[in-house]
Amino acid sequence: MKFLKSFGQFWYDFIIGDDWKIAVAVVLALVALFAVMKADVLGDAALTVLGGAGIVVAFAISLAIDVRPKRR
């Protein structure tokens, strides 16, 4: 039982980790890419570059929120 709990904890740490905002940022960036792809206005090359840039920006925002000075 204790081992199963550790195994569950492993997957929680794996996906959510110390900062749940990273998983949310990645999902949001991929959903945005999906929406742009469905609009059918860009080719593969532009979509992939946009998608990659979107993920980088989403991570940067999540980390910026994470390390912002906290109000006391």
Added chain:
Amino acid sequence: MDAATWGLIIATFVACFVEMVEATTIVMAMGYTRSWKSALIGTLAALGALAVVTVFAGYALATWLPESALQLAIGGLLLIFGLQWLRKAILRSSGRKAVHDEAAIYKEEVAAAKAAGQSTGSIDMFSFMVSFKGVFLEGMEVVFIVITFGLNADNIPGASAGALAAVVIVLIIAIALRRPLSMINENLLKYGVGLLLASFGTYWAVEGIGIFQSGRESLDWPGHDLAIIGLLLAWLVLSRIFVAVLKTPAAPVAPANVPVEVKK
């Protein structure tokens, strides 16, 4: 061998190396403090369980999922996992998070082993379970990386070779030194792995979005595999900017006061 294969082998090698160092610390603490026999049996049992998980998970994923779905699901997970490592590396490099210290972890494990009651049977269950759990959980991350990299790059043997080489080298170093491998700059290695996982994860997750197109074909990056190098540079530049911005002013801190992390 092409650049993508080398990238694959290096990524699985470094990731496995880091995890092996952590697992070795736990097994050594149990072996030296309580029972080598039980610690090694626990290690072998965990390696056997990991092999079974690898074969079943690898077969199931490769058989049931179309390529683009595999890229999206596994690439997405790999990306999240890699970005967690990258975030920790940025925070550690900028002095915002305690540094991972194998020597401190070893001391903590030894203290826990001494505090646990003596076992009466031929197998010391404490050593067995701690070693099994340590190797299995650290190994699961390696299994995940080997499967994801191997399936997405369509090169399971290459990914496995990188991981296996790391296992052999860590074991040789551990047997030669007979002490925790605290001299290895684990934090730097984790930074490198975070960059690699984030780059490959971005590449595959974005490709995999193509599953939602009418033809269910993966999206094509300009330059194909070479785009991974561009992504690697982008993640490196972003991480260095964050480290530079977040870095606390250099203060004269005595080495003994440097914060260390003892969480496994």
